[in-house]
Amino acid sequence: MYDTPPLLDDLRAFRGFGQPTRTETEGGIPYFINEFWTSAQRRSHPIHEISYRACFKAQLPEFFIQRLTAPDGAVLDPFMGRGTTPVQAALMGRRALGNDINPLSTLLTRPRLRGITAGQIATALATVDWERGEITRPDLLAFYHPETLRRIEALRLWLADSAPLDDPAPDPAADWIRMVALNRLSGHSPGFFSGRSMPPNQAVSVAAQEKINARLGLTPPVRDVTALILKKTAALLRAGAAPGGDHRLTIGPAWDIAVRDASVDLVVTSPPFLDIVHYAADNWLRCWFAGIDAQSVAIDLHRSEAAWTAMTARVLAEMARLLRPGGHVAYEVGEVRNGRVLLERLVWQAVQGLPFQPLGVMVNAQDFTKTANCWGVDNGAKGTNTNRIVLLRRV
Structure with a gap:
């Protein structure tokens, strides 16, 4: 016993x-x-x-x-x-x-296990070439104003250079910025890059978003991507960052x-x-932004x-x-x-x-x-x- x-x-x-x-x-x-x-x-x-x-x-x-x-x-x-x-x-x-099994989880977790400050994030954002973005997914205009979508595309290009997915220890500031951006992609308030959408823990389909826009009679407004990232960063760090250490993901x-x-x-x-x-x-939009093929992630569904x-x-x-x-x-x-x-x-x-x-x-x-x-x-x-x-x- x-x-x-x-x-x-x-x-x-x-x-x-x-x-x-x-x-x-x-x-x-x-x-x-x-x-x-x-x-x-x-x-x-x-x-x-x-x-x-x-x-x-x-x-x-x-x-x-x-x-x-x-x-x-x-x-x-x-x-x-x-x-x-x-x-x-x-x-x-x-x-x-x-x-x-989903690499998205590492992108959401790793930045919060490394010491970072709001000042470092602001300095890194100042190096983004915001004029570089071009719209490659016109269907995403259901979520975003064209100017906002171009800035999101510019940020994707900058992240591909500054914090590539295959880098196990990318630049901490770039890693953090990607994590915050992944959580600002779509939501129901002006604190998100999108127009009014579903709550921020899932992304509806493009067709569903078009129906939301039509029902509410709304078009996506211009959003200040930099300001929203800095605002969310300040909120996350208002009680300080988690201490670094011998962590492993x-x-x-x-x-x-x-x-x-x-x-x-x-x-x-x-x-x-x-x-x-x-x-x-639920995470198709986040996977698109991060450059992850969502269909290749072998998440089990047990029927x-x-x-x-x-x-x-x-x-x-x-x-x-x-x-x-x-x-x-x-x-x-x-x-x-x-x-x-x-x-x-x-x-x-x-x-x-x-x-x-x-x-x-x-x-x-x-x-x-x-x-x-x-x-x-x-x-x-x-x-x-x-x-x-x-x-x-x-x-």
Whole structure:
């Protein structure tokens, strides 16, 4: 028999928001239910404010990093997405390790792991030849004023020279500028390069944008690309940059990561939820700007529970290789298909036969505080109202 890890005692005793943790067992799985971090928006470090669909709050990895690692410990996310776990690990003085099969994730994460200042960004932007741009995608005029699109094209050319995709350590200022530009490409407010579009964590198709323009009777206005990059930079850095360090990001499948055996203290991650989110379709505009062929990125869409379970087993086998004995996995999953599929049960199956002690499922239960009506989702009625996190310990 295994001993009871201190983490479970901590969950049972948690009363951070005044309520005791509720414990239940269902299907042989222990559940620990409480509000373990605030439901309020924008309570984490501002450097996290990079939009990406289906990302979790920084408080999630913070909760586990604080309890399960020491300073200089190594924290890994094999599905890093926008980089919430690596960036939070760096902010907390840990070694940040991240991986994703989509190279876009590295472009969104790496700049925030390297020290930078707003002054460096302004100096770099002053070297861009803004007259160099020519419109190569006239269809994108559905999103942009012609003058804005020419400036975006000029910035793409400058980035290809200053921070090429195949450079593993590009100029930090250029790398940062690309990251910010990727997050200003389209959105619903004057803070974005586009006219009025969908929220900034996905790009609609050209045809859909044309319908939005026609419905609203709008044409894209001129945007000051330089000013918007500087404004977003100031917002991201208003509490300072993350400290640099011996951080490492890789690109590839989550079951084959170039990190040495038994070198990781904690894994905090959230895998794709079956075929719920189509990342390539959501990020087509970002991939165009960055020079990434979105169709060549082999992001898995698992249409069956068996396929998802098999993927999870491969990932957890790799995590077993990377984790030191006593290290932990926090594997965040969701309620999908209107709660008919509880992915934690599939994780429980996938971990059988691997050198892990399954500890239980931590359920961070809270009400929505941010509208999801743009997706046709009523708050508290559909979607994922809770974080459901499978907890494992390497034995």
